Amino acid sequence: MNEDVVCHDEQGVARLTLNRPSSGNSLSLSTIQALHSHLDRLAQRKDIGAIVLSGVGQRIFCAGHDLKEIRERDDAEFFSSLSVECSAMMQALQSQPQIVVAAIDGVATAAGCQLVAAADLAIATTRSRFATPGVNIGLWCVTPMVALSRAVAPKHAMQMLATGELMDAEFAVRIGLVNEAVAPDAFEARVSQLAGQIAAKSTFTLATGKRAFYRQLQMSTAEAYEYVGEVGVRNSIHPDAIEGIQAFIDKRPPAWRGRA
Incomplete structure (x- = not known):
């Protein structure tokens, strides 16, 4: 080994x-x-x-x-x-x-x-x-x-x-x-x-954000804004985003689902 x-x-x-x-x-x-x-x-x-x-x-x-x-x-x-x-x-x-x-x-x-x-x-x-x-x-x-x-x-x-x-x-x-x-x-x-x-963060959000971070660096400003807009939509409908917002409203720790 x-x-x-x-x-x-x-x-x-x-x-x-x-x-x-x-x-x-x-x-x-x-x-x-x-x-x-x-x-x-x-x-x-x-x-x-x-x-x-x-x-x-x-x-x-x-x-x-x-x-x-x-x-x-x-x-x-x-x-x-x-x-x-x-x-x-x-x-x-x-x-x-x-x-x-x-x-x-x-x-x-x-x-x-x-x-x-x-x-x-x-x-x-x-x-x-x-x-x-x-x-x-x-x-x-x-x-x-x-x-x-x-x-x-x-x-x-x-x-x-x-x-x-x-x-x-x-x-x-x-x-x-x-x-x-x-x-x-x-x-x-x-x-x-x-x-x-x-x-302690959502593993889905971390993976999504890291991938988007490096990809947008390789784009023009206009292309980057278009790309992250699409990423943001997909991110916003994920269960962890929904849970995170509700947990913030409820003033409680979120229960992440993470990467599926």
Whole structure:
């Protein structure tokens, strides 16, 4: 059984933990496949509203691809396969019906930084650091660039890609790579609070909203308004919207049906 990624869930929140501390929680091919497999399985869970993605330990969230594995294989075919598998997994984070929260305590570099950029939300500790350092070893971080350049302003993305410099958590918050940075002793409580707050919502509404959010970003303003109008109609007649409005009127907690 692959233990590269550990999964457990409680009260509507699933936690996926990268579990390769001796390799900096790096993304070997088997780790990428395990993570993607967990995401596919969780996508079918109608009771899960949020996924927290973290790395074991307090030093490295994820050091990117496993360079030892790449060096040992040392062929274009393997690197091509690795790139395809990793890209598919990163895209699965965005197509996931649940809200994905990256929880970073430590260093997130290269594909590890890509995980942060690809997640819907990100909470970091103040001691966390972020980089796309491929340029330092002669490799432009091409796949991390895709997620990074869509998460932050182009000049900030280029700054990280061209310098390979480790940036602190304050910089990551300022450019929008992470939502907030908290003290290490408040980190777990904040991550749990945020994930729990999201998971308490209707899983139907979360999935509908997340899908609409990313789709409308790719449209013109006029197309986006037309599209969300259609989404809004479908959303408004769902039992959870009807229940939510009635619960608000009755001043009681709603009883969600969730994704059918």
